[in-house]
Amino acid sequence: MRHALAMVLIASASAGAQQSLPGYTAADAARERALEASATARPSPSSAAAHSKALSREAHVSGTPAQARTRDYVVDQMKKWGLATEVRTYDVWMPHATSVHVARVSPRPKELSLAEPAVVGDPTSSLAQYPTVNGYSGQGDVTADVVYVNYGLIEDYAQLDSMGVSVKGKVAIARYGRSYRGIKAREAEKHGAVGLLIYSDPQDDGYVAGDVYPEGPMRNSAGVQRGSILNPDGDPSTPGYGSTGGVPRLSPGQMEISHIPVVPISYGNATELLKYVRGAGVPRSWQGGLPFHYHVGPGPVRARVAVKDDRATKGLKPIYDTFGVIRGSEFPDELVIIGGHRDGWGPGTADNVSGTVSVLEAARAIAEEVKAGARPKRTIIFATWDAEEWGLLGSTEFVEDDSLRLGRDAVAYLNQDVAAQGPRFSGGGSPSLRATLRDAARSVADPDGKGSVYAEWRKASAVADTVEPPMGDPGGGSDFAGFYNHLGIPIAEWGFGGPGGVYHSQYDDYAWMTKFGDPGFRYHAAAARIGAAMLLRIANADVLPYDYAEYAKTMRQYLGPIDRAVAQRHWNAPTTALSAAIDRLEREGAAFNAARDSMLHEAPSIATLQRTNRALLQVERALIRPEGLRTRPWFRNLIYVADENNGYANMALPSVNEAIRANEETLTRTEIADLAARFDRAAQDVADARAALTSGR
Numbered sequence: 001m002r003h004a005l006a007m008v009l010i011a012s013a014s015a016g017a018q019q020s021l022p023g024y025t026a027a028d029a030a031r032e033r034a035l036e037a038s039a040t041a042r043p044s045p046s047s048a049a050a051h052s053k054a055l056s057r058e059a060h061v062s063g064t065p066a067q068a069r070t071r072d073y074v075v076d077q078m079k080k081w082g083l084a085t086e087v088r089t090y091d092v093w094m095p096h097a098t099s100v101h102v103a104r105v106s107p108r109p110k111e112l113s114l115a116e117p118a119v120v121g122d123p124t125s126s127l128a129q130y131p132t133v134n135g136y137s138g139q140g141d142v143t144a145d146v147v148y149v150n151y152g153l154i155e156d157y158a159q160l161d162s163m164g165v166s167v168k169g170k171v172a173i174a175r176y177g178r179s180y181r182g183i184k185a186r187e188a189e190k191h192g193a194v195g196l197l198i199y200s201d202p203q204d205d206g207y208v209a210g211d212v213y214p215e216g217p218m219r220n221s222a223g224v225q226r227g228s229i230l231n232p233d234g235d236p237s238t239p240g241y242g243s244t245g246g247v248p249r250l251s252p253g254q255m256e257i258s259h260i261p262v263v264p265i266s267y268g269n270a271t272e273l274l275k276y277v278r279g280a281g282v283p284r285s286w287q288g289g290l291p292f293h294y295h296v297g298p299g300p301v302r303a304r305v306a307v308k309d310d311r312a313t314k315g316l317k318p319i320y321d322t323f324g325v326i327r328g329s330e331f332p333d334e335l336v337i338i339g340g341h342r343d344g345w346g347p348g349t350a351d352n353v354s355g356t357v358s359v360l361e362a363a364r365a366i367a368e369e370v371k372a373g374a375r376p377k378r379t380i381i382f383a384t385w386d387a388e389e390w391g392l393l394g395s396t397e398f399v400e401d402d403s404l405r406l407g408r409d410a411v412a413y414l415n416q417d418v419a420a421q422g423p424r425f426s427g428g429g430s431p432s433l434r435a436t437l438r439d440a441a442r443s444v445a446d447p448d449g450k451g452s453v454y455a456e457w458r459k460a461s462a463v464a465d466t467v468e469p470p471m472g473d474p475g476g477g478s479d480f481a482g483f484y485n486h487l488g489i490p491i492a493e494w495g496f497g498g499p500g501g502v503y504h505s506q507y508d509d510y511a512w513m514t515k516f517g518d519p520g521f522r523y524h525a526a527a528a529r530i531g532a533a534m535l536l537r538i539a540n541a542d543v544l545p546y547d548y549a550e551y552a553k554t555m556r557q558y559l560g561p562i563d564r565a566v567a568q569r570h571w572n573a574p575t576t577a578l579s580a581a582i583d584r585l586e587r588e589g590a591a592f593n594a595a596r597d598s599m600l601h602e603a604p605s606i607a608t609l610q611r612t613n614r615a616l617l618q619v620e621r622a623l624i625r626p627e628g629l630r631t632r633p634w635f636r637n638l639i640y641v642a643d644e645n646n647g648y649a650n651m652a653l654p655s656v657n658e659a660i661r662a663n664e665e666t667l668t669r670t671e672i673a674d675l676a677a678r679f680d681r682a683a684q685d686v687a688d689a690r691a692a693l694t695s696g697r
């Protein structure tokens with residue numbers, strides 16, 4: 001995973017939602033509650049622990065034989081439970097490192113030992129590990145003076161400029177955090193660095209934050225955060241289309257990839273370089289947690305960074321997505337999908353064996369209900385994705401390959417990335433599904449609390465009684481991106497977090513999980529229970545339970561900042577029409593919710609329900625633009641996107657906000673008008689859904 005959550009507060013819905021279920025007749029609601037109670041009791045900590053142990057017994061980096069073994073494990077389990085299974089193979093350009101070196105050349109030459117050493121009491125720490133390298137690093141062998149660039153953000157290079165320090169021709173060293181590492185690599189190269197080292201500062205997830213592994217859960221002095229530096233989503237050799245047999249491909253020279261060697265290192269190794277950097281002292285906020293004063297350089301310490309990979313001989317590698325399918329009884333063409341990535345940078349017990357286990361246990365629970373006679377009305381698909389860690393490759397190639405069917409028929413995509421590594425619940429996704437997610441969290445007991453997951457979540461968020469706990473916005477950074485950013489399919493995600501410093505390290509393993517993350521695997525089971533509840537709730541609804549009143553309320557919060565930015569610049573770019581369209585969406589959403597609640601007493605015909613649901617599926621599709629964002633055509637969704645200057649931070653209403661950032665008044669005005677027209681279309685789709693529902697009377 002490579003994302004962080006941004007938070008939005010929304011007014012609390014009134015109580016009393018416990019009895020009726022949005023989208024269900026009274027009789028169906030009682031049956032559904034009973035079914036969910038039965039299904040959510042089925043995921044078990046002991047079977048979650050067994051899956052976790054099996055899937056994290058070895059490092060399973062995409063493209064390796066070990067990763068083919070996790071494919072077989074997942075497919076075998078799903079077959080055993082009676083699911084129809086499918087494996088889709090894509091050939092993607094994904095070079096693997098063959099040699100990586102970092103050395104201090106002066107003072108006192110020293111080759112740095114990059115691998116993560118074995119730890120006592122942790123059996124998988126002594127097994128073969130993937131080299132400590134950033135995925136999609138450029139190849140090269142460079143030696144130069146070192147410059148410390150703080151987090152390597154755009155503003156950090158501006159600060160260096162003001163100090164008269166340049167990275168041109170130098171090896172930059174940046175700390176992890178505050179931005180996606182792909183942005184750090186892009187900016188270092190853009191500013192002329194010949195190589196980049198990215199290290200985990202102890203202030204971030206090491207000894208400043210807590211005791212280090214194996215004594216505590218945080219990163220020790222030899223722990224390394226591997227990870228991709230690819231910026232576009234999906235196989236960079238097939239942008240916008242699936243990497244299926246025989247398709248045309250870009251050559252490496254045409255791809256949007258790094259051209260300089262980029263290597264992640266531990267803070268133990270970073271010390272061997274940073275300790276000797278001189279030049280100006282750092283601004284106060286640039287000081288990290290190592291026990292000496294940091295300097296920016298350049299030099300006098302010189303470093304060598306060398307990376308070689310297998311692109312000349314086998315850059316293309318097969319990746320494998322797996323699917324388990326339960327065909328729906330009444331609306332088989334409508335798809336409810338849950339997925340998690342199956343690849344890791346090491347044993348990956350948290351990232352993302354835990355998500356894979358959540359998908360597996362939800363599949364087992366629902367498969368057992370099907371055997372007991374309760375087939376869902378819609379088709380449910382349980383997916384595990386390959387090569388997420390390299391840049392969302394498996395899910396992106398699937399979405400691009402099957403975009404017509406998904407664009408037409410996918411009702412929701414639920415993502416599980418790091419489902420359990422601690423006790424703290426968080427969730428997020430499209431505002432249309434947040435009410436459903438809150439209700440699923442209400443229906444599952446918190447493993448450590450006296451109440452529900454929802455009750456503990458509310459307590460931990462410490463929000464007033466009148467507002468709901470904050471949810472994250474789907475900017476990007478995990479496998480929902482293809483579904484959400486590219487196709488406009490409603491998505492939701494959730495998981496349980498906690499303190500940890502083994503992200504993308506060989507130490508993200510079963511020993512760490514059983515000692516620190518989720519010792520009893522009860523949070524793994526709880527994540528799967530929420531998954532089972534979400535899947536059944538959406539799959540069995542007569543009328544899809546989207547909430548477009550909450551959606552519109554959430555959107556309205558983004559208008560204030562736009563108005564202020566426009567006013568500051570004295571532009572003529574009013575948001576009046578956009579605001580009116582969002583108001584209309586809220587009115588139509590509320591009217592639809594009311595019609596849905598009252599119509600369902602009358603048991604509408606299947607044809608009526610199909611027409612209603614077809615109209616509902618159009619609503620969020622209306623908020624995507626086929627030609628995409630001006631700067632990034634693959635990103636079609638105009639509601640949320642990852643900030644192109646950060647990669648982790650989210651940007652809401654990006655077509656408008658990017659125009660403001662580009663300081664273009666006319667463009668801002670036309671983007672506001674464009675977005676207003678799309679919100680108007682979305683409101684009309686909700687009105688059409690209500691007309692379809694009430695005309696069936």
Ligand SMILES: [Zn+2]
Nearest residue numbers: 001351352417
């Ligand atoms: Zn992940």
